[in-house]
Amino acid sequence: MSTTLANLRTELRLELxxxxxxxxxxxxxxxxxxxxYFKIYAAIAKVNEDFFVTTANVNIVSGTRSYxxxxxxxxxxxxxxxxxxxxxxxxxxxxxxxxNYTGGVSFNTVSSYPDYDFEGITFVLEPTPLISLTSGLKxxxxxxxxxxxxxxDTINSNYKDMWSSGVTLDAAFNCLNMIExxxxxxxxxxxxxxxxxxxxxxxxxxxxxxxxxRLRRKGYFR
Numbered sequence: 001m002s003t004t005l006a007n008l009r010t011e012l013r014l015e016l017x018x019x020x021x022x023x024x025x026x027x028x029x030x031x032x033x034x035x036x037y038f039k040i041y042a043a044i045a046k047v048n049e050d051f052f053v054t055t056a057n058v059n060i061v062s063g064t065r066s067y068x069x070x071x072x073x074x075x076x077x078x079x080x081x082x083x084x085x086x087x088x089x090x091x092x093x094x095x096x097x098x099x100n101y102t103g104g105v106s107f108n109t110v111s112s113y114p115d116y117d118f119e120g121i122t123f124v125l126e127p128t129p130l131i132s133l134t135s136g137l138k139x140x141x142x143x144x145x146x147x148x149x150x151x152x153d154t155i156n157s158n159y160k161d162m163w164s165s166g167v168t169l170d171a172a173f174n175c176l177n178m179i180e181x182x183x184x185x186x187x188x189x190x191x192x193x194x195x196x197x198x199x200x201x202x203x204x205x206x207x208x209x210x211x212x213x214r215l216r217r218k219g220y221f222r
Contacts, residue, residue: 003164006151008033015172036170041145047205052143060136065128074142091115166201169194
């Protein structure tokens with residue numbers, strides 16, 4: 001089941017012993033949840049980006065070299081030309097290091113597939129395609145985390161539900177820090193539990209990241 005903002009609010013208020021919102025307003029709760037979610041999301045993406053990978057189909061338009069990146073684009077993993085059931089990875093061409101082809105490309109031979117590079121919030125194909133093709137490109141990329149605003153908003157679908165406790169504990173720690181100036185005391189118990197959950201989250205993310213070769217290099221096998 002996807003974790004919604006409403007679920008996280010309930011869990012956080014229970015953790016803070018503030019179910020009726022006497023100490024913390026909804027705005028405080030939502031701010032703390034989003035900050036904790038972004039923090040853990042970024043850490044997981046750093047350890048294993050493929051947890052948050054997604055794809056988008058792009059239509060090729062004849063005579064058009066520039067195409068918009070998705071609004072939630074963080075980083076591109078690969079760009080592929082789709083030829084029926086075959087997907088052919090395109091090479092990234094670092095513009096400015098030398099001349100590229102100047103003629104148009106028709107995709108009819110392997111040597112005619114274009115290269116790509118980025119310009120601002122777009123990617124460009126060089127040479128410019130001479131054909132139009134619906135869903136002619138498959139763009140695989142890493143997503144940014146989306147801010148939770150409405151009660152029904154959910155965290156990223158690949159974000160494991162068991163990681164939600166990390167969001168709750170980190171948000172609780174941040175909420176208690178908000179009242180520190182008024183004489184409140186941040187619970188050392190929450191901090192310790194948060195750190196333990198944080199370690200478990202990172203360990204889980206790493207399970208799918210380290211190959212046997214990398215493990216040996218890191219000295220895991222003696």
